[in-house]
Amino acid sequence: MITARLSAPVLSRVRLAISPAAEALAWLVLTVDGGRHPIFGAPGPAARFALRDRDVRMIASTLPQGPGYMPDLLSPPPPRGPAERTWADQLEVTAATEADVAAKQVRSSMRPNADAVRAAESGTFAARAAQGLARFWSAAMADSWSGLRERLDLDVAAKSKLMATSGIGEVLGTLHTGIRWNGEAVEVAKNACYWDKAPTDLVISPVALTWPNYYVQLEDQENSVLYYPPQGLGVPTDGDRDAISRLIGSTRATLLQDLHVPRSTTDLSKRHHLAAGTVSYHLSVLHGSGLVTKSRAKKTVLYQRTDRLQ
Structure with a gap:
């Protein structure tokens, strides 16, 4: 006790605040362990795709399997200020962690890989951790955060x-x-x-x-x-749709729904009023996750969804 x-x-000074960093780490732990959330299900292909990033893998190696120590620099308390700034502010705090503090926390973690140890010794762990968290968030959580x-x-x-x-x-x-x-x-x-x-x-x-x-x-x-744990979270609501439960995200879910036939990046961009770069990014995640295939028709690359949606 x-x-x-x-x-x-x-x-x-006690205050209530939402922590995007804590949510991101919880989702990353489930991704690494192959776990499944009792409400939101398994993290899914987008989160697994994010693990290809070197900095994300470095962070993942310091996280516990089950109960255990988690480096505090990865989940700084939500700072005071506008809630819309919380995630950006948390990343700044993580990146600004002093090198000796970061090194101590990495040494105290359960199973840091060689890359994490080298980063801690060279003083680059904090900056890379912030970059890795940002990339994991962008790939696995940004679309469904709202x-x-x-x-x-x-x-x-x-x-x-x-x-x-x-x-x-x-x-x-x-x-x-x-x-x-x-x-x-x-x-x-x-x-x-x-x-x-x-x-x-x-x-x-x-x-x-x-x-x-x-x-x-x-x-x-x-x-x-x-x-x-938030009260009432276990009570289903109309907002708990499949895209949210898997944290695929509304944009990717919309693109997947429209890829029952082959379509190009340009076609999808016009149909959904999205920037071509945005569509290209989401398609790369979906393709890397095995949810869409791509083929070439002369000079045009066409994408089509597969049946692998788990």
């Missing part, structure tokens, strides 16, 4: 209302059965030896892609986070 007393100044964020926003709104009507103690006591508020301290039902001092700041953040579990980030007093 971890126990941390929260002083009045700390309680006054649907996921909508569910997270609903939970934050409900928690904010509870805070307004019943106080922060009630919120802290209803995050998860493994997290308790005894009136003076937060009690977390996890074994750990690194929260020796109470946090000076605390963020509570809903994470959908680790649902129904919770976890904690407690190594840094100034950047402590309680990640909890």
